[in-house]
Amino acid sequence: MHNTILFCLFFFLPAAQPITSKLDEGWWAYKDVVQGSFVPVPSFWGLVNSAWNLCAIGKRQSPIxxxxxxxxxxxxxxxxxxxxxxxxxxxxxxxxxxxxxxxxxxxxxxxxxxxxxxxxxxxxxxxxxxxxxxxxxxxxxxxxxxxxxxxxxxxxxxxxxxxxxxxxxxxxxxxxxxxxxxxxxxxxxxxxxxxxxxxxxxxxxxxxxxxxxxxxxxxxxxxxxxxxxxxxxxxxxxxxxxxxxxxxxxxxxxxxxxxxxxxxxxxxxxxxxxxxxxxxxxxxxxxxxxxxxxxxxxSKQGRDCPNNRALRPQYRGNMKGTRRGSSGVVSA
The missing domain is CATH 3.10.200.10 (Alpha carbonic anhydrase)
Known part of the structure; x- marks a missing residue:
């Protein structure tokens, strides 16, 4: 809640505008930090700096x-x-x-x-x-x-x-x-x-x-x-x-x-x-x-449609609690 208040002040109070001059390329984070200061996490990346607006409005963003x-x-x-x-x-x-x-x-x-x-x-x-x-x-x-x-x-x-x-x-x-x-x-x-x-x-x-x-x-x-x-x-x-x-x-x-x-x-x-x-x-x-x-x-596996849901690449994500999921390769 405290971070949200800081964020709102940053955007809507004219007196807060000079803060933008302190922005730099490293002023962002992946997750909340417990240091008492606001550092933008991914959901804020495109909002805190106009040069980063693609992070919020882009149509070809990664990862997927x-x-x-x-x-x-x-x-x-x-x-x-x-x-x-x-x-x-x-x-x-x-x-x-x-x-x-x-x-x-x-x-x-x-x-x-x-x-x-x-x-x-x-x-x-x-x-x-x-x-x-x-x-x-x-x-x-x-x-x-x-x-x-x-x-x-x-x-x-x-x-x-x-x-x-x-x-x-x-x-x-x-x-x-x-x-x-x-x-x-x-x-x-x-x-x-x-x-x-x-x-x-x-x-x-x-x-x-x-x-x-x-x-x-x-x-x-x-x-x-x-x-x-x-x-x-x-x-x-x-x-x-x-x-x-x-x-x-x-x-x-x-x-x-x-x-x-x-x-x-x-x-x-x-x-x-x-x-x-x-x-x-x-x-x-x-x-x-x-x-x-x-x-x-x-199609080499006998399937005609490349969009068949049964198709499997040569690996899978880790499955919690299964040994096979954590270290094995699943062949296509």
Whole structure:
């Protein structure tokens, strides 16, 4: 109630207008913070700053709930192409207070092309979303079900734009490869480098950073050429609708201990109260008139209609209380 009153004063009293000059790109949150000051959660993102109005009124917002009954098979969707130049990469891992973020160095560039993309896109950031419980943590949902986490590889269009900032607000600017995270006894080789105890404990608090070398980004990609794609937005303010999303049709795995380590990361500096970074997800947004395309050819299973509700991708969300749901892959 107190936050609501502050919000109303902010908008309707002329004397409150100078506060807008204090707004900055980081002045937003995923969930309520107990620090006595108002910080906008997702339902307020599009209201507190006119530059963020797409968060409230946009028609192509992300993330979404991927309903397999709405997917359309597109035979012209070719496999995604990953180009590392044959080199491993280095990068700096950050606790941003909102995400675990890995930003590659500029010495060895990583590019993607092909698939639904008409241009070449350069890797800008690897971002991890995760939940406080195993049944939530992914931004995208699959038939209404969440996963413990989601890895997002964020790229910008290097053919048309000079940098990420320019591309983010421009047509065909961003391509995000999204991979759901599930739990297993063994960890994905790339994520294991980021989430092993010696590494993850280096970024316990906001602004902590740690340099990693010798990373092979190809290790992060599951062994499949199948994916789901749609046109959407960046999932943080200012919610620009410039993103092509590519959701890989197989998950990657982390261990229960690594997921626990993620949940022990603080969104605050060490001298402030501990607030877990978990549940750093934006709620799903309406699909509206958009198409969800896929190169998963369900007709090979003897079904004629690509919109048949019985169709299943190669994974499912975590089912609470079922062992199969928390660590197994369901074959299509």
């Amino acid at each position: 709930d991927i309903e397999t009954s709405h997917m359309i098979f597109d035979p012209y969707l070719t496999p995604l192409r990953l180009n590392t130049g044959g080199h491993k990469m280095g990068g700096t891992m950050y606790n941003t207070g909102k995400h675990v973020s890995l930003r590659p160095d500029k010495a060895h560039l990583v590019n993607i092309s092909g698939g639904p993309l008409g241009y070449s896109y350069r890797l800008e950031e690897v971002r991890i979303h995760f939940g406080s419980e195993d049944s939530q943590g992914s931004e995208h949902l699959l038939n209404g079900q969440g996963f413990p986490g989601e890895v997002q590889l964020i790229h910008y269009n290097q053919d048309l734009y000079a940098n990420y900032s320019e591309a983010a607000k421009s047509p065909h600017g961003i391509a995000v490869v999204s991979i759901f995270i599930k739990l297993s006894e063994n960890s994905n080789a790339f994520l294991n480098r980021m989430l092993n105890r010696d590494t993850i404990t280096r970024i316990n608090y906001k602004h902590d950073a740690f340099l990693l070398m010798g990373l092979n980004i190809a290790d992060l990609y599951p062994d499949t050429t199948r994916y789901i794609t749609y046109e959407g937005s960046i999932t943080i303010p200012p919610c620009y609708e410039t993103s092509t999303w590519i959701l890989i049709n197989k998950p990657v795995y982390v261990t229960q201990m690594q997921m626990h380590s993620l949940r022990l990361l603080s969104q605050n500096e060490p001298y402030k109260i501990f607030l877990s970074m978990s549940d750093n997800t934006r709620p799903t947004q309406p699909l509206l008139q958009r198409c969800i395309r896929t190169n998963i050819n369900f």
